[in-house]
Amino acid sequence: MIRVLIADDEPMIRAGVRAVLATDPEIEVVAEAGDGREAVDMVWRHRPRVAVLDIRMPGLGGIEAAAEIRRTAPETGVVMLTTFGEDASILQALGGGAAGFLIKSGEPEELIAGIRAVAGGAAYLSPKVAARVVAHLASTGAGAAGGRRTAARERVAALTARERDVLVLLGTGLSNAQIARRLQVVEGTVKAHVSSILARLAVDNRAAAAVVAHEAGLVP
Template sequence: MTTGFEERTTVRVLLADDEMIIRVGVRAILTTDPDIEVVAEASDGRQAVELARMHRPDVALLDIRMPEMDGLTAAGELRGTNPETGVIMLTTFGEDKYIERALDQGVAGFLLKASDPRELISGVRAVADGGSCLSPLVARRLMTDLRRAPAQRGGEAEGLTGLLTQREREVLGMLGAGLSNAQIAERLHLVEGTIKTYVSAILTRLGVRNRVQAAIIAYRAGLVENDPPGPGSS
């Protein structure tokens, strides 16, 4: 770990997948970062929820399809019992159809199991920092769906963002562009704690559970000039 102003806190991760070979591979990737620690592993959703209660991880990586309790149901329970734990869904190509349900459960990230190892690490770090992460393929699917959405949904989003102050709209636009709290703070020359307060207020005013949902509203309202960045964005 580094020291001084560059000091980084260890990110504690819970990993849940019913396939041991996947868990071994993901753990091996994560532990290449000295500031990431896998504190518990589960082979089904129910076990993941119980282990999360015991270990209070910063981030939970959950497979979508697991026995006893699927990952999406486990994510919902985790958000209820461990709201401080950021949840990332691990998926395979083609399962991005679950995006909407995952967002409803308060999921903060969606990564493909075949993602570049660097994307997995940066995604975990982004969510631990209070941000979000989307695999590029998932992001493209999401943005395509948004473009196909009826025009009135854009009007609804504009109406919601109209409830925000100018500064909150500015923060929301940056949030929608994939910036972390720290990056937004740097751009606005504010302390990170102030940005966290803004983000919390924005989520409450918009009536959404997480930053991904807020980012979708920002995109629909025209507050984001470009498509969201790829994986690891927060």
């Protein structure tokens, strides 16, 4: 059973997330919080496998709460809920240890897939989120965007052909198990490739690696 905490300052959003998760018999919502500080306290009290946090909450915000949870309760994976107008905040959250990024208006199946991926020790970057991050980076200026594209392609060029294959699938939000099935290899092999990819790309997590994949043009 995957134990989940939901944190959002809007009761209707919490109810909606709870209703979606109730459709999966292997997911149990063990607590709800209305702000970031309460979310951190609830994580300590209930020890959920995954904490679903709104990126913007009163008091301690979602980004700060995610960083504190990852620092004090690393066994709890963090999934951030975002909206289309918060691209810069997504970039901040990438560095805060969050393992999943989902759009609130996304498909219900995506929420379940993201929670399952993070609960399994993987990361889940919604393709829409990745596209928005790349678009936001590009909006800072053609020259800067071109420089980032070139830098991303240079970093990707250091990967082996198989690592590039894994990175493409990782960039679409697949878990290690899903990548293993797609490439017809054992999951341990995929884990080894992912570790190598993170080291070669000089990033801290799979979500950040997915952004590099999008910037380099590997993922449509």
